[in-house]
Amino acid sequence: MRIVYRYLPTLSLIAMAACLPLVLNPRGNALRVAATALLFAAVAQAWNIVGGLASQISLGHAAFFGIGAYTSTILYLQYSLSPWVGMVAGALLAILAAGLLSVPTFSLKGHYFALATLAFAEVMRVIANSWVSLTGGPVGLTIPFGGSNPLLFQFRSTAAYYWVILTVLVAICSVFYFMSRGKMGYRLRAIRENEDAAEVSGIDTFRVKLWSAMISAGLTACCGTVFAQFTFFFDPDSIFHMSGISIRMAMIAIIGGIGTLSGPVIGALFLIPLEEISTAFLSSSAAGVAQLVFGLILIVAILIQPQGIVATWPGLMQRIHFRRSH
Amino acid sequence: MSFIQSLIDGILIGGVYGIIATGLSLVFGVLGLVNFAHAEFLMVGMYVAWFAWHYLGLDPILAAPLSFAVVFLLGYAVQRHLLDRVMKASPTAQIFLTVGLLIVLENAALVIFGSGFRSVNVPYQVESFRLAGLFVSAPYLYAFGATLVVNLALWLFLERSWIGRGIRAVAQDPMAAILSGVDSKRTYRIAFGLGVGLTAFGGGVILPYITVSPTVGGQFVVLMFTVVVLGGLGSILGALAGGLAVGIIQSFSALFFPISLQNLVLFIIFIGVLAFRPQGLLKGA
Amino acid sequence: MFAPLLVAEGLTVRFGGVHALDNVSFMAGEGEIIGLIGPNGAGKTTLFSSLVGLQSLRAGRVVLSGRTVSGMRPHRIASFGMTKTFQNTALFPDMTVLENVLTAMLLRRDLRSAKNEALGILDRLGLSRIATRDVADLTFPQKALVEMARALATQPKVLLLDEVMAALTPSEMDEVMQIIRELRDEGLTLLIVEHHMRAIMSLCDRILVLNFGQLIAEGPPRKITNDQAVIEAYLGHGATYGEGLADRACHAA
Numbered sequence: 001m002r003i004v005y006r007y008l009p010t011l012s013l014i015a016m017a018a019c020l021p022l023v024l025n026p027r028g029n030a031l032r033v034a035a036t037a038l039l040f041a042a043v044a045q046a047w048n049i050v051g052g053l054a055s056q057i058s059l060g061h062a063a064f065f066g067i068g069a070y071t072s073t074i075l076y077l078q079y080s081l082s083p084w085v086g087m088v089a090g091a092l093l094a095i096l097a098a099g100l101l102s103v104p105t106f107s108l109k110g111h112y113f114a115l116a117t118l119a120f121a122e123v124m125r126v127i128a129n130s131w132v133s134l135t136g137g138p139v140g141l142t143i144p145f146g147g148s149n150p151l152l153f154q155f156r157s158t159a160a161y162y163w164v165i166l167t168v169l170v171a172i173c174s175v176f177y178f179m180s181r182g183k184m185g186y187r188l189r190a191i192r193e194n195e196d197a198a199e200v201s202g203i204d205t206f207r208v209k210l211w212s213a214m215i216s217a218g219l220t221a222c223c224g225t226v227f228a229q230f231t232f233f234f235d236p237d238s239i240f241h242m243s244g245i246s247i248r249m250a251m252i253a254i255i256g257g258i259g260t261l262s263g264p265v266i267g268a269l270f271l272i273p274l275e276e277i278s279t280a281f282l283s284s285s286a287a288g289v290a291q292l293v294f295g296l297i298l299i300v301a302i303l304i305q306p307q308g309i310v311a312t313w314p315g316l317m318q319r320i321h322f323r324r325s326h
Numbered sequence: 327m328s329f330i331q332s333l334i335d336g337i338l339i340g341g342v343y344g345i346i347a348t349g350l351s352l353v354f355g356v357l358g359l360v361n362f363a364h365a366e367f368l369m370v371g372m373y374v375a376w377f378a379w380h381y382l383g384l385d386p387i388l389a390a391p392l393s394f395a396v397v398f399l400l401g402y403a404v405q406r407h408l409l410d411r412v413m414k415a416s417p418t419a420q421i422f423l424t425v426g427l428l429i430v431l432e433n434a435a436l437v438i439f440g441s442g443f444r445s446v447n448v449p450y451q452v453e454s455f456r457l458a459g460l461f462v463s464a465p466y467l468y469a470f471g472a473t474l475v476v477n478l479a480l481w482l483f484l485e486r487s488w489i490g491r492g493i494r495a496v497a498q499d500p501m502a503a504i505l506s507g508v509d510s511k512r513t514y515r516i517a518f519g520l521g522v523g524l525t526a527f528g529g530g531v532i533l534p535y536i537t538v539s540p541t542v543g544g545q546f547v548v549l550m551f552t553v554v555v556l557g558g559l560g561s562i563l564g565a566l567a568g569g570l571a572v573g574i575i576q577s578f579s580a581l582f583f584p585i586s587l588q589n590l591v592l593f594i595i596f597i598g599v600l601a602f603r604p605q606g607l608l609k610g611a
Numbered sequence: 612m613f614a615p616l617l618v619a620e621g622l623t624v625r626f627g628g629v630h631a632l633d634n635v636s637f638m639a640g641e642g643e644i645i646g647l648i649g650p651n652g653a654g655k656t657t658l659f660s661s662l663v664g665l666q667s668l669r670a671g672r673v674v675l676s677g678r679t680v681s682g683m684r685p686h687r688i689a690s691f692g693m694t695k696t697f698q699n700t701a702l703f704p705d706m707t708v709l710e711n712v713l714t715a716m717l718l719r720r721d722l723r724s725a726k727n728e729a730l731g732i733l734d735r736l737g738l739s740r741i742a743t744r745d746v747a748d749l750t751f752p753q754k755a756l757v758e759m760a761r762a763l764a765t766q767p768k769v770l771l772l773d774e775v776m777a778a779l780t781p782s783e784m785d786e787v788m789q790i791i792r793e794l795r796d797e798g799l800t801l802l803i804v805e806h807h808m809r810a811i812m813s814l815c816d817r818i819l820v821l822n823f824g825q826l827i828a829e830g831p832p833r834k835i836t837n838d839q840a841v842i843e844a845y846l847g848h849g850a851t852y853g854e855g856l857a858d859r860a861c862h863a864a
Contacts, residue, residue, distance in 0.1 A: 118547075
């Protein structure tokens with residue numbers, strides 16, 4: 001009973017979010033924006049596992065996002081495999097890629113690690129652009145719509161996508177929550193705060209970082225599959241885009257509050273609608289204005305409140321709550 | 327013959343990469359931070375040179391010093407108003423401040439100049455000198471020559487001038503430099519301005535053979551980091567040698583790979599060097 | 612004679628062209644307290660770092676309980692029973708004192724039983740009162756003691772203490788020295804870097820003297836204080852030992 005009470009606020013928030021399609025026009029743009037915001041919240045939370053919890057700043061998570069999108073779509077288009085299966089395959093592939101990338105890069109600190117991940121995403125982009133027989137090259141891939149079919153991850157109504165995305169978000173947030181607690185939570189906090197001290201205290205920092213990198217990559221790939229199914233089209237330059245994907249997911253987590261559970265959600269709910277609104281008003285006049293505003297927000301956020309929105313007032317409450325629970 | 331031809335092309339292109347990357351390396355060496363926005367200053371430098379050519383009729387290579395000057399001032403201001411505040415902050419804050427700067431500069435250019443490509447018309451654009459059956463491209467050669475002059479000037483500045491010595495002192499030991507009376511904040515600002523200015527100069531001299539657009543920086547990001555990492559972050563001579571190496575690698579890989587895969591070769595070298603020798607290949611053990 | 616629990620053979624570390632450690636060899640038996648002294652920059656902290664695996668060796672070997680541990684990562688060396696404290700402290704700043712200690716117990720236990728043991732360690736070091744405080748709010752001497760508590764939480768056989776007594780008052784120092792003796796009596800082997808000569812001289816069974824990365828003398832405290840090479844290292848050629856050695860060393864701290 002006590003557990004139910006403790007999670008009650010969170011559960012009721014999720015329930016309220018689940019009811020949103022009943023209120024909004026199921027075919028309308030507002031629901032689409034809401035679904036997009038939740039999808040970016042999910043992917044930012046996946047980034048937050050490695051960037052926030054393990055403090056490894058990745059600027060190349062688009063690599064895993066794209067791996068997820070390409071794997072499920074290629075499997076569907078060429079082998080008629082359901083994207084649900086492709087989602088699992090994409091996640092496994094991303095986990096493998098993250099593992100292989102981690103071996104040489106985890107000894108790199110801070111800036112160097114960011115550089116290596118950035119280059120990795122570029123490698124993926126170049127490969128996707130040039131391996132035309134597999135990926136379709138620069139033209140990108142289009143998923144033909146064959147009518148609503150839940151087994152093939154295709155829906156006519158935006159509401160269905162919205163619910164799928166909400167489920168994915170809740171799942172990723174749960175993974176984040178459980179990793180940030182218990183033994184794993186202690187290990188990750190120790191690594192974040194002082195890696196050498198964590199090592200001599202008996203923590204296998206490499207293994208912990210490897211786990212979080214692989215979990216993060218796998219979940220990011222799942223979001224990639226969802227993105228592909230949701231948009232029906234993507235190409236190498238958009239899916240592996242540095243500022244559009246890699247930096248955006250990191251930025252959402254940072255502006256919301258890096259390393260916190262609610263940060264990516266708050267960040268996405270703040271940034272994505274803002275972006276949608278500004279594009280709606282300005283798109284025809286200047287494509288760059290929305291992005292320009294984004295960049296300015298990032299700079300101001302770093303200079304004024306590096307801990308993110310969460311740290312202002314709700315973060316304070318959460319901190320107190322967190323302390324007591326120990 | 328194509329071997330020597332590639333070598334010549336590689337050296338000429340690589341020399342310019344050298345000056346572009348020297349700026350990045352200088353910033354890292356003195357300020358200790360990786361400037362992810364660095365390639366955007368190259369873009370700004372290219373636009374400055376393009377406008378100088380378009381409105382003043384100045385040859386881009388002669389306009390390159392103007393690129394340097396304008397971007398130097400821009401860099402000085404950026405350091406003074408933005409980067410100064412995160413010099414002691416966490417790498418996360420430093421990384422994302424420069425990333426934010428990247429986004430702002432790229433999109434500001436998009437808003438101001440539009441997304442179109444702009445190129446210059448100069449008489450020597452397609453000329454080349456013939457030498458024993460080899461071609462030496464005129465724009466490559468002039469650009470290379472201009473970077474040699476700047477390298478010499480940079481060397482003189484760092485060795486002889488009072489400010490240059492301060493910069494070197496801060497790079498070697500910030501604490502000792504401050505104790506011996508170097509104004510570290512001012513040194514940081516000048517070094518950052520100088521770093522982005524040198525890269526902008528490189529942007530000016532390549533304008534005869536590369537068109538400019540707001541996203542041109544993206545083409546150079548990984549390239550310039552590869553150069554710097556090859557030579558060892560923070561090392562100026564390393565950046566020059568790394569530039570030559572990357573130029574030659576690029577020009578040789580053109581012999582074996584389709585154009586689309588040329589960058590892949592660079593990226594793989596980049597990740598490899600980062601992973602196995604982050605202190606740089608060309609730095610002694 | 613002690614059974615050699617820890618054997619270091621020919622440890623060599625280089626930074627650039629400089630020998631930070633040059634062919635340093637020594638042994639430590641179970642329940643022994645060994646002092647490590649030498650002028651600033653002599654390589655004391657480097658020696659500690661290389662023993663626990665934080666600093667890679669150019670040459671040499673470290674054997675702990677008959678097992679070669681050099682080349683292993685620090686967390687494995689810690690699990691085999693050797694860890695160290697950090698000289699200007701390297702605690703987890705956003706954690707409480709108790710959480711800092713708990714973190715070092717994850718190797719072995721579930722959190723519930725670990726908590727009681729952690730409280731026991733804190734009690735022993737007189738830190739129970741501040742168990743729930745953030746370490747960021749502590750004074751330097753308190754932080755040094757938390758370092759020690761965290762290191763003890765890994766259940767070491769060999770514990771390397773890097774200046775945990777710096778900035779303690781004389782009476783606090785006596786308490787810590789008493790705790791160190793008790794730990795020794797329980798069979799723990801301790802290596803101690805300390806600038807307080809009084810502590811070193813009264814605690815240690817044996818003293819190693821480092822200068823410019825080389826081991827220049829080794830022996831019981833009485834012998835070390837009369838060793839000509841040691842006196843020269845501290846005071847320069849021609850000096851004789853008097854109160855000077857202790858004074859000079861305290862100055863350095």
